Amino acid sequence: MKKIxxxxxxxxxxxxxxxxxxxxxIEVQTMGExxxxxxxxxxxxxxxxxxxxKAEAISKLTDAMVIADxxxxxxxxxxxxxxxxxxRYLGKDTPYEVKNQMILDRLKDVPKEERxxxxxxxxxxxxxxxxxxxxxxxxxxxxxxxxxxxNGFGYDPIFFVDELGTSTANISAEExxxxxxxxxxxxALADIIKERLNG
Numbered sequence: 065m066k067k068i069x070x071x072x073x074x075x076x077x078x079x080x081x082x083x084x085x086x087x088x089x090i091e092v093q094t095m096g097e098x099x100x101x102x103x104x105x106x107x108x109x110x111x112x113x114x115x116x117x118k119a120e121a122i123s124k125l126t127d128a129m130v131i132a133d134x135x136x137x138x139x140x141x142x143x144x145x146x147x148x149x150x151x152r153y154l155g156k157d158t159p160y161e162v163k164n165q166m167i168l169d170r171l172k173d174v175p176k177e178e179r180x181x182x183x184x185x186x187x188x189x190x191x192x193x194x195x196x197x198x199x200x201x202x203x204x205x206x207x208x209x210x211x212x213x214x215n216g217f218g219y220d221p222i223f224f225v226d227e228l229g230t231s232t233a234n235i236s237a238e239e240x241x242x243x244x245x246x247x248x249x250x251x252a253l254a255d256i257i258k259e260r261l262n263g
Contacts, residue, residue, distance in 0.1 A: 066261060067091040069098045071118040071132035076217035081131065083241055084250045088257065093128075100125055111135065111148060111186035112198050119190035127192055129257065135185035135246060137219045139207060141178050142170065150219070164211055164222045171207055179206040183223060183232075185245040187253050197256055201248025205232070216240065 068090055070078050075094075082092045095101070104121045108114040111134040118132035136150030146153035146163075154163050171179055182204045190196045203225065211221035213233030220233035225243075232240060241247045 065089060065091050066129070067093055067098075068129045068131055068257070069093050069095060069100065069122060069126060071095060071104075071122050071130055074217075077133065077246070080237070080241060080244070080246055081250060083237060084247055085254060085257070088254065088261065090257070090261065095122065098126065098128070106134065106148075108134070109148065111184055112188070112200070114148060115186045115188035115198060116190075116196055119188035120196055123190035123192060123196075129260065130190045131187060131250075131253065132190070133185055133187045133246065133249065135183065137181060137183055137223065139167065139171075139179075139181040141174055141180075142167075160218050160221075161211075164219060167207060167219075168210065168222060176206060179208075181205055181207050181223065183219075183245040185249040187246075187249040189253055189256060191260070194260070197253075199249045199252035199256075201245040201250075201252070203232075203243060203245045203248070 070081055078094050085092060100122060104118050106114040108117055114134035115132045119130045123130045136147055138144040138147055182202050185201045186198055188196055188198045205223050205225040208222050208224040208231060212231040213221050216233035221231050224231050228235060
């Protein structure tokens with residue numbers, strides 16, 4: 065069975081990716097499971113640049129296909145913060161409960177129509193001897209007035225979608241995998257992976 069290495073140690077991300085690629089005859093591994101330890105400096109200025117940097121750095125160490133994503137939250141009234149710094153916002157080791165509360169505090173008196181935000185995901189697929197390809201996905205929503213839900217991770221508890229009537233941390237993984245920014249980018253990438261597996 066062919067394998068794909070996911071350039072992350074984030075268990076929430078890997079779980080989502082495994083679920084979305086479940087119908088492919090492929091083993092999904094984290095960097096740790098593949099025995100790859102590398103510290104990659106994500107110095108790109110866009111989600112796409114960072115995804116490519118990560119995927120290509122790991123691809124040099126393996127014959128397997130490598131998926132890397134860079135994703136984050138853009139809040140319009142905060143000049144699209146935290147953006148590409150979403151994981152490092154307030155420090156990499158700061159718990160998301162603290163990050164989320166800081167955002168809620170900063171938006172305390174902001175009316176709903178000005179709380180627009182989106183999750184953005186750029187995904188890169190790198191493989192030795194083949195051109196690196198990228199896909200992109202977004203989901204539009206707004207920042208709520210409090211954290212709600214425990215199903216998601218990261219900024220999910222404060223990110224609300226009108227059509228859902230709740231936060232993305234308050235829906236099932238199955239529902240989230242149909243609409244999330246990562247699902248949209250990964251579904252587009254899955255078609256390319258299928259072609260490569262059959263090629």
